[in-house]
Structure formats: structure tokens, C-alpha cells
Amino acid sequence: MACNENVIKNMANEITRNCQANNVTVDPEFVTYMIDLLLLNPKYGKLFAKTIKRNNLAYFVDECVSMLTGDGTALNTLKMQFILQKNYDKLEILIEKHLGHIEKCLAPLVDEILDMDPGLSNEAEFHKLFRKMSIYFVLASGLGNPSYIVTLKEGMAALESVFGMEDLKAFVALPRSDKSLQLEVLLGYTSGVRLFNRDCIPLNLVDAGKACMSLLSNSLITIMQRVNKLTTAIEEAITIQDETGNVVVDLNKVNDHSELAIGDYKEIFDLLAFNRQYEVFIRKLLADVESLTLKGATYVERTKAVLQELHAAVKYKAAVPVQNVFPLFTKLWEVWRAMQNVMFIISNVNRLMGIMGSIQDKIKMPLDVLNKMLQGKTVTTDHCRINNRPSTEERLSLTSLQNYVGYPSSSDVLGVKQAEFLGFCALCLGVGALVPSNVKIGLIKFKGGYYGFCSVKMATRFSKDPERYINEALNYARNNPHLINLLNIVENVFKVKDIDDLVVVRVPKIKVFDKDIQTEMHPVPTYKEKNYTWDLWEWKRRACQWASIVNCQTHSTQTVYSHLRSDIQCQTVEPRDKSLQTNKDAGMNTVNSNYFLWGLRGHRGYGQHVMDLKAQHSMEASIIATCTWPCYNKKEDLGADETMDENLIHSE
Structure with a gap:
């Protein structure tokens, strides 16, 4: 693929600049996150499969800018995913990142401490090194700000109680690696001493955890109310065509809502995806905070126990062996550091809740459309929906399905491995509807994955062609990238990113019927103005008239004969149909006509004529009274040759 990390970064910078030109501010890292998801779609991925052309790049940049400037529900879902992905992870990883960030910030100060090598007689340099070490221990422990002189003096006193000037001179003589290890040990001693001197137990840690849990629980209740309404509004409109098996949004099933369109359902689908993503994050945060609160309570008890051990070790004693008390200081510091990590994660969760709340405030619910969809329906919760037990006949029909895992075996499977598509119905995802699957129906296993369904009809249809409906869900997800991370199908979409036509839409057969339809003669009455004219002068003439x-x-006048009337009768003959006999066609045999042209051979001049060779009907000789030949008046005008020809003619 031609798009490497640097190319994607450059594209993100260009998209960011174009968005700023449209008065829209976006984070370049978020743009990079969105580009990675869009390139999983072959519509955009194949633009940069081999080489990067400027036209393709400009087209892709324009598409991204239009998405970012649109600020739709899907874009807000992507923003929420990016924020959680960037700022939240598993608890262990979060703690490691937090501690690593602290070490990175304090690394320059640690390097100064390790690099200092004052002379044995230079007391000022030793005091300066001691002061730097105290500042480092205060900062690394998180117990106050060393810029306050009281906090700094407290830290220096704690360090001096466990690390004297002679120890400092021995510390300077150590190798760099040993110095680093001893700094970590001294950090535990010094922090433990300061905590022991304060002798306080942070009970507010548990209270903070409970307050955060209460906030998350209230948010979850609000979200679930919204999710239940949205799911109830759309679940009845999702149907399967019996002939083709296509999953469609059937508007005919909502006859009372004929004014609704497919675009309205698409808007509800996006809103449902946003709230489902919000629900997933809230549940994850709530589970983590709940476990952290329990850990916090445990850490508080451990802190009490360690403090009691310390008090018992130093009570009524002027001097205590180092090997007895220093491990207790280190143990106290470790417990305190664990409580600090818990508090850091809880504060991070509160911060993320504020960010997600600000994103949610941008979402506007189309209440008029939602009320039309919910008219005459009862809002059903997810708990009722996923535990709706099918009838006995339906359960018997399910047992004949291939690779079927029935209930309660499906519960054991879900306890070990989560169902694919986050437990949503695999067929409804083909149109983008996030409808939870019914656990009581069971699961169908296909290529190592388990798929759930919202109805028995959906499960039956899926068993006939599982790969088709899985591809439909993947195709919809790659065209709507906000669903990819929500459904945890990044790897599945990546496998099919090079396939252009992942889904073949099946068209139902066209049925033709011959029917007689009676139409009205004039369904729309027409009116023609007989006196209309376009001529202005005609209108003026009429106005004058x-x-x-x-x-x-x-006025009227009565005449003499105006009242007279007479009746006249006429005799008519009714017409009748008659047929006439015509003559019969007949044929006759005729004599062939033969023609002979006389005078064509050896004759010059005029005199050629056609001889009639027809058979005569009468055998009597006919007398020729006149000569029909052209005669010449004077023989002397004829030449010698012509005279000879004439003699020949007479001789004949």
C-alpha cells in the first residue's frame, strides 16, 4: 500500500488546514484516526493502492473535509471513540503510562543528581546535591510542591533522618547504576517517613470512588432510557424479504406513519449507534471505578495496618534498628503509591465524563420523528428483549438448524467468549440497526464465531447463508466507519478491504399480470374559455360594445303569427341491408401477336414499316384503295441506287 505513516500524516495536515479555512478546528491526531478507518473501505483504499495521484488525493481530502465540517452524529461517535482510545486503556497500562510520564518529566533532574561529583572538601556542592535530592523525592512522591519552603524543609528533614552527610559522600562515589538504584530506595524511605509523620489515612479516596460511581450510574440510566426508546422505534420495521432474503426497512409495516422516510430511520440508526457507544464506555468505566473503589478500601485498611506496625515498632523507643523500621517505611510508601494510582484513574474518569458529556450535548434528538415511530408502541427494555422466551414450536424448529447452539448452552458460550458484533443481531446490522439478540433463542456457530439473533425467523434465514449476512454487516460497517470500533470488527474489515463488491444485492423477480381496468372518461374536469382571445384590441372592442x-x-313585440304552430308528418322508409350478385370473372385465350419490321435489310432511306402478321378472321381478300407508302413526286430526284432499289421492290 502506498499510504505509509508519513503519507497519512501529511494528508491529515492538509485536511486540517482545509478545515481551518472553513472555520472548523480539528485535532490532527483525530484526522489520522479517521483516515485509518476510511482506508479500510476499498472506495478510498484503492485510490492509493499502488501510487498516489494528485487527483485521487484531492478527492480524498475533499471527502474528509466534507465529513469533518458536517458535524453529524456519526462524526461525534468517532470523536468519542478517539478520546477514549487516546486517554483510556486497561488499568495496568494506564498506571504504567502514568508512572512512565512521571519518570520522563523527572529524568533531567535525575540526570543532574547522578552526574554531580562534588569534591570532598566542597560542602556547598554537597548541600546543593542534598537539596536537589530532596526536591526530587518530593516531586516523585507527589506529596506536595517543593516550591513551598515548608514542604521543601519537610522533605529535607525526612531525607536527613535516613540519609546523612556521610552517606551522601558515599553515594557520590558509587557508579551511576548503583546511584539510580539507591535513589529508588531512598524515595521509599523518605516518603514513608513523611507519611508516618503525618499519620493520616485518606478516607476520601473511597468517597471519591463512590461519588464517581454515582455519576456514572446516573448517566447510564439516562442513556439506557434513550436507547430503549430508539430500539423500540426501529425494531419492528426491520424485515426479511421471503423471496430474496434481503434485510430491508419495510415502511409498509408502519402504515400510520406513511410520512416517514428511509432517511428518518437512518438518522435514528446513527443516534442509536452513538448512544450504544456511550453505553459501552460508561459500563466499562463503571466496572473499572467499581473495582478501583474496592481496591481503594483495601488499600486504606492496609495503610491502617502498616501505620499500626510502625507505631508498635517505634513506641516507647529512643532508637530503632534500621532493618526493622525501614522496610515498614517502604511498605507504607508502596501502599500510598497504589492509592495515588487509584486516585489518578478516578480523576481521569471524571475528566473523560466531562468531555463525553460535552459531546453528548451537541446531539439533538428528533423528537417529532421519534414520537411518530413510537406511536402505539410500548417501550421495551433490553432485559425484557433479550430474555423473551420463544414458543415451543419455534424452539423445535431451531433444533434443525445447522451449527445451532441452543439455550442454556449458549449461556455457557457467552460466559467464555462474547458473541460476535457485540451481541447484536447479525442480520439487522445489514441495514445498520443495532438490535440486541435474544439469548433464549440461542446462537449459531460459523467459522469459530458465535452469532445471535433477535427472532427465530432471523436465525433460520442466517443458517441458510451465514457468509452472505456476515458480509452485509461488514460492508455496512466499512461504509459507516463509526461502527467498526463499536462492534470490535477491525480485523474482520481489514481482511475484506481489497474486495470491491462484498455484497451482491438480490433483486426480486418482476411479476406481470393481465388485468382489465375501468378508467373514467374525464377524471379531471377541464374548462375552456370560449371567449378567450390574445388580442388586446379585441378586448378593447368588446369593452366598448x-x-x-x-x-x-x-324590449319584445307580439306579432300576429308568432303564436301559430303547425305539425307536419313525413313518410320514411327504414333502411335495410341487401346483398347483390355480381358477374363472375372469366378468362379467354388470345392469339400471340407477331410483328415484322420491313425494310431493315438492304433498304436505304424511308419506307420501313411494321407488317401486321395477325391471323385474319375472314379469309376474303381486302382491296387496298390507297397506297400507304411514302411516295416521291419526282423520280429524277432519286439517285441511281435508289432507282435500283425501287425496281427491286416492284419486282418483289
Whole structure:
């Protein structure tokens, strides 16, 4: 793939600049996160499969800018995912990152301490080194700010009680690696001494955990109320076509809501995805805070126990052996550091809750559309939905399905491994609807994964062609990248990122019927103005005529014969149909006509004519009274040759 890390970073910078030109401020790291998800779609991924062309790059940048400037529900879902992915992880990893960040910040000070090598007679340098070590211990322990003189004096006194000037001179003579190890040991001693001197137990740690749990619980209740409404609004509209097996949003099932469109359902799908993502994060944070609160209570008890051991070790004693008391100081510091980590995570959770709350405030619920969808319906909770027990007939039909894992065996499977697609119905995901699967229906195993369904009909259809419906869900997810991390299918989408046509839409057969339909003669009455004219002068003429008619008077006159009427009768003959006999066509045999042209051979001049060779009907000789030949008036005009020809003619 031509898009490496540097190319993606450059694209993110260009997209960020274009967004700033549109008065939209975005984080370049968030843009990089979104680009990584978009490149899983072959629509964008194949633009940079081999080489990077400027036209393809400009097209991709424009697409990203339009998404970022749109500020839709899907974009807010991506922002929430990015914030949690960047700022939250497993508790152990978070603690490691936190401690590593502290070490990184204090690394320059540690290097100064390890590099200092004052002379044995230079007391000022030794005091300076001692002061730096005290500052480091105060900062590393998190017990106050060394810029306050009281805190610094307290830290120096604690260090002096366990580490004298002679020990400091021996410390300077040690190798660098040994110095680093001794600093860590001294950090535990010094911090333990300061904690013992304070002799306080942080009971507010447990209170902070409980307050955070209460905040998360209230947020979860609000989210679940919204999720239940959205799920109830859409679940009845998702159907399967019996002929093709396509999962569609059937608007005919909501006859009372004919004004609703597919776009309204798409908007509800995106809102449901946002709230489901919010629910997942809240549940994760709530589980972590609950475990941290329990750990915090345990750490408080351990702190009490360690303090009691210390008091018992030093009570009524002027001097205590180092090997007895120093391990207790270190133990007290370790428990305190664990409580600090708990407090850090709880404060981090509170900060993330504030950020997610600000994102949620940007989401506006389309209450008018939602109320239309919920009209005549009862809101169902997830608990009721996933525990709706199917009928006996349906359970018997499920047993015949291939690779079927029935209930309660499915509960054992879910206890070990989570169902695919986060437990949502695999078929409903083909159109983007996040409908929870019913545990009582059971699961179907396919290629090592377990898939749940919201109804028996969905499970039956899935068993006939599992790969088709899985690909439909993956295809919808890669076209809507905010669902990829929500459903935990990054690896699955990555495997099919090079396949253009992942889903083949099946079209139902067209059925043709011959029907007679009676239509109205004139369904829409028409009106034609007979007196309409386009000529302005005609209207003026009519106006003048109408004006003159006003001044005229209409009257009637009775004449003498106007009242007379007469009746006249006529005799008519009704027409009738008649047929006539016509003559019969007949044929006759005729004699072939033969024609002979006389005078074509050896004759010059005029005189050629057609001889009639037809058979004569009468055998009597006909007398020729006149000569039909062209005659010449003067023989002397004829030449010698012509005279010879004429003699030949007469001789014949």
C-alpha cells in the first residue's frame, strides 16, 4: 500500500488546514484516526493502492473535509471513540503510562543528581546535591510542591533522618547504576517517613470512588432510557424479504406513519449507534471505578495496618534498628503509591465524563420523528428483549438448524467468549440497526464465531447463508466507519478491504399480470374559455360594445303569427341491408401477336414499316384503295441506287 505513516500524516495536515479555512478546528491526531478507518473501505483504499495521484488525493481530502465540517452524529461517535482510545486503556497500562510520564518529566533532574561529583572538601556542592535530592523525592512522591519552603524543609528533614552527610559522600562515589538504584530506595524511605509523620489515612479516596460511581450510574440510566426508546422505534420495521432474503426497512409495516422516510430511520440508526457507544464506555468505566473503589478500601485498611506496625515498632523507643523500621517505611510508601494510582484513574474518569458529556450535548434528538415511530408502541427494555422466551414450536424448529447452539448452552458460550458484533443481531446490522439478540433463542456457530439473533425467523434465514449476512454487516460497517470500533470488527474489515463488491444485492423477480381496468372518461374536469382571445384590441372592442349595451334597452313585440304552430308528418322508409350478385370473372385465350419490321435489310432511306402478321378472321381478300407508302413526286430526284432499289421492290 502506498499510504505509509508519513503519507497519512501529511494528508491529515492538509485536511486540517482545509478545515481551518472553513472555520472548523480539528485535532490532527483525530484526522489520522479517521483516515485509518476510511482506508479500510476499498472506495478510498484503492485510490492509493499502488501510487498516489494528485487527483485521487484531492478527492480524498475533499471527502474528509466534507465529513469533518458536517458535524453529524456519526462524526461525534468517532470523536468519542478517539478520546477514549487516546486517554483510556486497561488499568495496568494506564498506571504504567502514568508512572512512565512521571519518570520522563523527572529524568533531567535525575540526570543532574547522578552526574554531580562534588569534591570532598566542597560542602556547598554537597548541600546543593542534598537539596536537589530532596526536591526530587518530593516531586516523585507527589506529596506536595517543593516550591513551598515548608514542604521543601519537610522533605529535607525526612531525607536527613535516613540519609546523612556521610552517606551522601558515599553515594557520590558509587557508579551511576548503583546511584539510580539507591535513589529508588531512598524515595521509599523518605516518603514513608513523611507519611508516618503525618499519620493520616485518606478516607476520601473511597468517597471519591463512590461519588464517581454515582455519576456514572446516573448517566447510564439516562442513556439506557434513550436507547430503549430508539430500539423500540426501529425494531419492528426491520424485515426479511421471503423471496430474496434481503434485510430491508419495510415502511409498509408502519402504515400510520406513511410520512416517514428511509432517511428518518437512518438518522435514528446513527443516534442509536452513538448512544450504544456511550453505553459501552460508561459500563466499562463503571466496572473499572467499581473495582478501583474496592481496591481503594483495601488499600486504606492496609495503610491502617502498616501505620499500626510502625507505631508498635517505634513506641516507647529512643532508637530503632534500621532493618526493622525501614522496610515498614517502604511498605507504607508502596501502599500510598497504589492509592495515588487509584486516585489518578478516578480523576481521569471524571475528566473523560466531562468531555463525553460535552459531546453528548451537541446531539439533538428528533423528537417529532421519534414520537411518530413510537406511536402505539410500548417501550421495551433490553432485559425484557433479550430474555423473551420463544414458543415451543419455534424452539423445535431451531433444533434443525445447522451449527445451532441452543439455550442454556449458549449461556455457557457467552460466559467464555462474547458473541460476535457485540451481541447484536447479525442480520439487522445489514441495514445498520443495532438490535440486541435474544439469548433464549440461542446462537449459531460459523467459522469459530458465535452469532445471535433477535427472532427465530432471523436465525433460520442466517443458517441458510451465514457468509452472505456476515458480509452485509461488514460492508455496512466499512461504509459507516463509526461502527467498526463499536462492534470490535477491525480485523474482520481489514481482511475484506481489497474486495470491491462484498455484497451482491438480490433483486426480486418482476411479476406481470393481465388485468382489465375501468378508467373514467374525464377524471379531471377541464374548462375552456370560449371567449378567450390574445388580442388586446379585441378586448378593447368588446369593452366598448359592453359599454354601449348598458345604454341600450331590450324590449319584445307580439306579432300576429308568432303564436301559430303547425305539425307536419313525413313518410320514411327504414333502411335495410341487401346483398347483390355480381358477374363472375372469366378468362379467354388470345392469339400471340407477331410483328415484322420491313425494310431493315438492304433498304436505304424511308419506307420501313411494321407488317401486321395477325391471323385474319375472314379469309376474303381486302382491296387496298390507297397506297400507304411514302411516295416521291419526282423520280429524277432519286439517285441511281435508289432507282435500283425501287425496281427491286416492284419486282418483289
